Amino acid sequence: MKNIHRFLLVFFLAVSVSTVFASSDEHAEPASQETHEKEKFEPGSFIMDHIADAYDWHVFSIGDFHATMPLPVIVYSQSSGFHMFLSSNFHHGHASYKNFSIATEGEYRSKVVELVNGQEVRPFDISMTKNVVAMLISMAILLWVFISVAKAYTIRKGKAPKGMQSVMEPIILFVRDEVAKPAIGEKKYEKYMPYLLTIFFFIWLNNLMGMVPFLPGGANVTGNITITMVLALFTFAITSINANKSYWKHIVNTPGVPWWLKFPIPLMPLVEVMGVFTKPFVLMVRLFANITAGHMIVLAFVSLIFIFGQINTALGLGTSVVSVLFVVFMNLLELLVALIQAYVFTLLSALYFGMATEEEHH
Incomplete structure (x- = not known):
């Protein structure tokens, strides 16, 4: 029982220490007031984003400030072998990491894909998702x-x-x-x-x-x-x-x-x-x-x-x-x-x- 308690304690401490506080607009150019006014709330995206699986764990948001916990991304590529890294590498202004990215549209939307010869290819994915x-x-x-x-x-x-x-x-x-x-x-x-x-x-x-x-x-x-x-x-x-x-x-x-x-x-x-x-x-x-x-x-x-x-x-x-x-x-x-x-x-x-x-x- 003590080992289980220690495991849970270490896990949540690791989660707390590794939590990444990232803003979606942190490295983007400041949007004009007119852009913010035109921005519309999309209920479909809001609902699907909340019920879908994810490669990070959203903790809370205050305005444009988002606190998320990164999770391990573990994938196998036929061209470059195994890769393991934190999902936070997809943020902070980087659209991709080692040719891997999270698809924003299409068949593999919200999934990790690899860019091979200009095409998005789905690697073998055993990531620690939410x-x-x-x-x-x-x-x-x-x-x-x-x-x-x-x-x-x-x-x-x-x-x-x-x-x-x-x-x-x-x-x-x-x-x-x-x-x-x-x-x-x-x-x-x-x-x-x-x-x-x-x-x-x-x-x-x-x-x-x-x-x-x-x-x-x-x-x-x-x-x-x-x-x-x-x-x-x-x-x-x-x-x-x-x-x-x-x-x-x-x-x-x-x-x-x-x-x-x-x-x-x-x-x-x-x-x-x-x-x-x-x-x-x-x-x-x-x-x-x-x-x-x-x-x-x-x-x-x-x-x-x-x-x-x-x-x-x-x-x-x-x-x-x-x-x-x-x-x-x-x-x-x-x-x-x-x-x-x-x-x-x-x-x-x-x-x-x-x-x-x-x-x-x-």
């Missing part, structure tokens, strides 16, 4: 919590739960008794409990951290479709590996279906095979869409303040009252959605495991 760092922080928190709880159970064996134990035990029992057992069965549920608990707490914690507007929160982890895709693929892999003979037999030769739906055109088998792949697809899209939609709605209400403020200052101030009230309401609703989405993903995964391992009825 979402990656957020996942590492959430994993460190989960390890700290569960190692503490496990240690407490060892020390206080046979005694009533206390402290963190009393918080975590009802949740764990809920997942076991209300999700795993009914969906998988009394005899087989224990095998899948570690995975079900892991995805439940991982999704729930990252949903909650995504609602926190300051470091170490604010990353849109579960609103990133690549992350939800990986979680869905884990469920798909576990389902396929543990599926029994009866499960595959049902897919190939669905019982109780008229023969003319199977021969000469195997219509039902094709539908069943499609169902095997649509199940993880639904898991992926449901989590991504619900979390992203919640963030976008909140940001849209915030955008209304600036949109109406450009028309008239008083109108912007009046709109801010309504927008703030709706933002507070949406945040309260998102607290519930954060838990519901973790529960739904875990429940559906358990149902898929139960369907794949169910014995054939005669």
Whole structure:
């Protein structure tokens, strides 16, 4: 436990020391008053920039002054090999660094690209982006919590739960008794409990951290479709590996279906095979869409303040009252959605495991 505490302390100290205070206009020529007047607020860019992944972590802004935490950029180029540097090298007036830059438009927008023979080429990118760092922080928190709880159970064996134990035990029992057992069965549920608990707490914690507007929160982890895709693929892999003979037999030769739906055109088998792949697809899209939609709605209400403020200052101030009230309401609703989405993903995964391992009825 001391090692985990030291790791977290060193990490946040390193973050604090390496924070780069950079202004977007720091090395640019001063803009004229007329240019500032013509500058318009773009809600689309504002929303997408906040929910998208990034190579640095925005901390706060005051006017044109932006405080950001640089993150390690790690890329492999076929022409020049591995490169590792901080994302701050892309700032301070430098559009590129060692022929690498962040694309501002096109297919690779907001991604690191390399300029090769006058063309933008996407290198193999394993950078420590905002979402990656957020996942590492959430994993460190989960390890700290569960190692503490496990240690407490060892020390206080046979005694009533206390402290963190009393918080975590009802949740764990809920997942076991209300999700795993009914969906998988009394005899087989224990095998899948570690995975079900892991995805439940991982999704729930990252949903909650995504609602926190300051470091170490604010990353849109579960609103990133690549992350939800990986979680869905884990469920798909576990389902396929543990599926029994009866499960595959049902897919190939669905019982109780008229023969003319199977021969000469195997219509039902094709539908069943499609169902095997649509199940993880639904898991992926449901989590991504619900979390992203919640963030976008909140940001849209915030955008209304600036949109109406450009028309008239008083109108912007009046709109801010309504927008703030709706933002507070949406945040309260998102607290519930954060838990519901973790529960739904875990429940559906358990149902898929139960369907794949169910014995054939005669």
